[in-house]
Amino acid sequence: MAESVPPTNSLVRLQHEYPGAWVALKDGGVVEARATPYELVAALHDRGISDATIIRVPAESEPELVELG
Amino acid sequence: MAPRGFPWVYPYVEEGRGRSAQFLTRPLLRPVVAVRMKGARLGSQNVAALVDSGADHVLAAPWIAQDIGIDPDPNRETTLGIGGGPRRVRFADVTVHLLPPAVTVTGGGYDPSEIHEWQAEVGFFTQWEPPWSIVLGQVSFLDRFTVTFSRHAQALAVDDVSAFDDRYSQPPASSSHPPERFSA
Numbered sequence: 001m002a003e004s005v006p007p008t009n010s011l012v013r014l015q016h017e018y019p020g021a022w023v024a025l026k027d028g029g030v031v032e033a034r035a036t037p038y039e040l041v042a043a044l045h046d047r048g049i050s051d052a053t054i055i056r057v058p059a060e061s062e063p064e065l066v067e068l069g
Numbered sequence: 070m071a072p073r074g075f076p077w078v079y080p081y082v083e084e085g086r087g088r089s090a091q092f093l094t095r096p097l098l099r100p101v102v103a104v105r106m107k108g109a110r111l112g113s114q115n116v117a118a119l120v121d122s123g124a125d126h127v128l129a130a131p132w133i134a135q136d137i138g139i140d141p142d143p144n145r146e147t148t149l150g151i152g153g154g155p156r157r158v159r160f161a162d163v164t165v166h167l168l169p170p171a172v173t174v175t176g177g178g179y180d181p182s183e184i185h186e187w188q189a190e191v192g193f194f195t196q197w198e199p200p201w202s203i204v205l206g207q208v209s210f211l212d213r214f215t216v217t218f219s220r221h222a223q224a225l226a227v228d229d230v231s232a233f234d235d236r237y238s239q240p241p242a243s244s245s246h247p248p249e250r251f252s253a
Contacts, residue, residue: 009080009081009082009083009101009173009174009175010082010083010175011082011083011084011085011174012083012084012085015084015085016085024114024177025174025175025176025177026176026177026178027176027177028175028176029175031177036132037130037132037202038132038135041113041114041132041136044113044114045113049114050113050114050179051114051115051177051178051179052114052115052177053103053114053115053116053117053172053173053174053175053176053177054114054115054116054117054202055116055117055174055200055201055202056198056199056200056202057200058084058085058087058200060085060086060087060088061087061088062087063087063089064086064087064090064097065199065200065201
């Protein structure tokens, strides 16, 4: 499932390819994607991956988040 | 081995605009750092955390509580207005690891010798959907470091907590005495 993304810290391309998904990123690519963070953590554990970064990719249909805190 | 010294400068993360805002041509840029939490056990992965100067707390999604093996205290529960609605949060005391800028959101990586670590009171949501599973706010983050945001540079810098006083020696004009400092 290695999918290269731009070298910058951009989520834009991921938003086209993984809208709404929870993804694990490593070495500039998506190493795992699941519908929930619980499934994602379990999948990474099964694969022995312990140094990815987890984020949920916002879908383009979602409103822009403001005033989070 | 001690972590590399401050300041740590993190590039902003670009997020695509939603379909309803395509007329906004400027990029949507988020101040984001990678962190890892530790409770009964170390978190299994890094987490992209939004730095939010408008939030008074450090907040985290419920899946992280499960991942680090803690059960937030029901006696420390409150309701916060966030994201347009009320949300229940339960607080717990955990350890937070700030990862260096070399650990980009898309790059991953984790070296325990290259982190800054501190104890934090973290509010865990009972339900949480936003992309950012951790929000780093005033208490337990912005009182631990001096953080500088620059939309111009498209980056944020994390520096030692004393950096603010080193830069700005005078107290705010509105106060007759220097404000009392919170202990880090």
